[in-house]
Amino acid sequence: MSYENCTRRSSLERAVLEDLLINGLRDLRNDEVINGEKIKVKVVGDLNLVSDESRREAAALEEHTASYSGGSLHLGVCYSGEWERQVIAKGLVAPSISAGVPQIDLVIRTGSMRRLSGFFPLQTSYAELYFMDLLWPELTREELKKALEWFGVQKRNFGN
Structure with a gap:
């Protein structure tokens, strides 16, 4: 929220x-x-x-x-x-406020928007972004599993 x-x-x-x-x-x-x-x-x-x-x-x-x-x-x-x-x-x-939040590896964004909308700007500089065309209350374990599987095959280079 x-x-x-x-x-x-x-x-x-x-x-x-x-x-x-x-x-x-x-x-x-x-x-x-x-x-x-x-x-x-x-x-x-x-x-x-x-x-x-x-x-x-x-x-x-x-x-x-x-x-x-x-x-x-x-x-x-x-x-x-x-x-x-x-x-x-x-x-x-x-x-x-977010000083204790480590660098974020994966942002899962529900809804139709393709943006971060101010979500932890200091911690998402090298995050992978996964977008879903469903609303947060509709997020199921299966959809979450798909996002995590997608993340698992991403080649991360951290700006290099």
Whole structure:
């Protein structure tokens, strides 16, 4: 969920997105891949824009996976690179909200847009971009598996 989705959508749209977020966070906490592969999950963004329930679910997921070291999954919730720059420029946080986010290897973008839309601009400089013509709630394990298989055969040269 982008910062813009959290601030510019109607209250009805935000309520639907928030229900999806809450259910998604709960599902991730119990996910066999997250737990089996020991994937640490971090939620990054302006969580003041979501409900107490969403914040509790995000904290529970992060706490549940805090000791995991098999990889990392960063979820942008009410996040955009522009929002992060503005917060830093105002001196509200230092040095960076996304400072703990490692370089991102793969960005999976759902929806019809073929752009990053401010998604972790400092961490995606050498990321592979995978676009899907479906909306985030429609993302299935099979679609995710296709994206990961595609990523597995990419030749990465990191700018060389």
